[in-house]
Amino acid sequence: MAYQDELPPAPDATPPPPALWSPGDHVLWRFVRHGTVEAARPVTVVRDAPDLSVFWLAPGTPIVRAVLVDGTPIRSVPVRERFAHPWGTRESIWHGPGVLKLVPWGAAHSVWVFWDDDGSLRGWYVNLEAPHRRRPYGVDTSDHVLDIWVTPDRRWEWKDEDELTAAHAAGRFGDEDLVAIRAEGERVIKLIERWASPFRDGWERFRPDPDWSLPALPADWATLP
Numbered sequence: 001m002a003y004q005d006e007l008p009p010a011p012d013a014t015p016p017p018p019a020l021w022s023p024g025d026h027v028l029w030r031f032v033r034h035g036t037v038e039a040a041r042p043v044t045v046v047r048d049a050p051d052l053s054v055f056w057l058a059p060g061t062p063i064v065r066a067v068l069v070d071g072t073p074i075r076s077v078p079v080r081e082r083f084a085h086p087w088g089t090r091e092s093i094w095h096g097p098g099v100l101k102l103v104p105w106g107a108a109h110s111v112w113v114f115w116d117d118d119g120s121l122r123g124w125y126v127n128l129e130a131p132h133r134r135r136p137y138g139v140d141t142s143d144h145v146l147d148i149w150v151t152p153d154r155r156w157e158w159k160d161e162d163e164l165t166a167a168h169a170a171g172r173f174g175d176e177d178l179v180a181i182r183a184e185g186e187r188v189i190k191l192i193e194r195w196a197s198p199f200r201d202g203w204e205r206f207r208p209d210p211d212w213s214l215p216a217l218p219a220d221w222a223t224l225p
Contacts, residue, residue, distance in 0.1 A: 017050065017105060017134045018050060019048040019049050019050060019053075020048060020134065020136075021045040021048040021053075022045065022048070023045055023046060023047065023048075023209075024044060024045065024209065024212055025044070025045040025048075026042060026043070026044055026045075026213075026215035026216070027042075027043060027045060027055070027137060027138035027139065027215075028040055028041070028042055028043070028135075028137050028138035028139075028218060028221060028224070029041045029042075029043050029055060029057075029101065029138055029139050029141075030138065030139070030140045030141075030221070030224075031066070031129075031140075031141060031142060031143050032140045032141070032142055033142050033143075037064070037089070037221065037222045038066045038087060038089065038143070039063070039064055039065055039066050039089070039143075040063060040064040040089075040217065040221040040222075041057055041061065041063045041064075041094070042061055042062065042063070042215035042216060042217055042218075043055035043056060043057050043058075043061075043101065043138070043215065044056040044058065044208070044212050044215060046100070046206070050105065051104070051105065052102060052103065052104055052105070052198065053102075053103045053105065053139075054100060054101065054102050054103070054203070055100070055101045055103070055139075056098060056099075056100055056101075056206075056208050056212075057094055057098055057099040057100075057101060058094070058098045058208065058212070058214055058215070059094060059095070059096060059097060059098050060093060060094065060095075060214060061093070061094040061214060061215060061217075062091065062092075062093060062094075062216065062217040063091070063092055063093065063094050063217065064089050064090070064091055064092070064217065064221060064222075065089065065090050065091075065092045066087050066088075066089060067087065067088055067089065067090045068085050068086070068087060068088065069085070069086045069087065069088040070088075071088070071090060074087070079162045079163055079166050080166050080169075081166075082163065082166055082167075083163075083166050083167045083169075083170035083172050084166075084170050089222070091217065096117075097114070097115045097116065097117060097119075097122075098115075098208065099112050099113065099114060100112065100113040100203060100206050102198050102203060103132050103139065104198070105131075105132060105134075106131055107131065107184070108128060108129065108130060108131050108144070108180070108181075108184040109126055109127060109128045109129060109144075109184055109185075109188055110126075110127050110129060110132070110141070111124055111125070111126055111127075111198055111199070112124065112125040112126075112127060113125075113203050113204055113206065115204075121152045121204045122152075123149060123150055123151050123152055124149075124150040124199060125147060125148075125149055125150075125159075126147060126148035126149075126150065126185070126188050126192075127143070127147055128143075128144040128145070128146050128147060128148075128181055128184055128185055128188075129141045129142060129143050129144050130142040130144065135224070135225075137218070137224050144164075144173075144177075144181045144184075145160055145163050145164045145167050145172075145173075145181075146158065146159070146160055146161060146163075146164040146181050146182070146185060147159040147160050148185055148188060148189065148192070150192055150199065152204075154192070154195060154199075156189060156192050156193075158185070164178070164181070
C-alpha cells in the first residue's frame with residue numbers, strides 16, 4: 001500500500017518509524033494536548049509498517065472520552081461554547097460498529113473506516129490531527145477538529161468547520177495553525193479525487209479476527225509517558 005508515495009511529505013514530517021507491533025497486539029491510541037490526555041482508546045493492531053499502520057477499535061471497548069469538566073458531553077453544548085470551557089475526561093464504552101483506523105506515518109491525519117450495523121460500508125472519515133508519535137504502549141496525536149467525510153460513492157465534504165472556527169476563537173489554534181490544518185485537508189482531498197491509497201486499497205472489506213480479545217483500558221492511561 002504505497003500511501004506515502006502518493007502524498008507529498010507534510011511540512012516538518014519526520015521519517016517513518018520502524019514497526020514494533022504484530023497483528024493482534026493491543027495498544028493505546030491517545031489524543032493529547034499540551035501534555036494532557038483528552039481521550040484514550042485501546043485498539044488492536046491489524047498492520048504495523050513504516051508507511052502505514054492500521055488499528056481496530058472494537059465495539060464494546062472501554063475508552064476515555066473528552067467532556068467538559070462538569071461532566072457535560074461536549075457535543076451537547078452549542079458549538080461556540082465547546083472550546084470556551086475547560087475539558088475533563090470520563091470513562092465510557094465504544095458503542096456501535098467498530099472503526100478501522102489507518103495511520104500514514106508522518107502525515108497530519110488518519111483515515112477511519114466506518115460500517116453500518118449490517119456490515120455495509122458507511123464511509124471514510126479523514127480525521128485531521130497532529131503527526132502521530134509512536135510510543136512503546138501505542139500512538140499519541142492531537143485532534144485538529146476539522147475533518148473530511150467521504151461517502152461510498154466517493155463524494156467528499158468538509159466536516160466541523162464551525163467547530164474549527166470556535167476552537168480558533170477560543171485560542172486553541174492560531175492563524176498559522178488554521179492555514180496548516182486546511183492545507184493538510186486539501187492534500188488529502190487530492191488523494192480522494194484520484195481515489196489513491198488508502199481509499200482504493202480494499203480496507204472496507206476488512207473483518208476482525210474472531211479470535212481477537214477485547215483490549216482493556218490501562219489503569220495508567222493518563223500518566224503513561
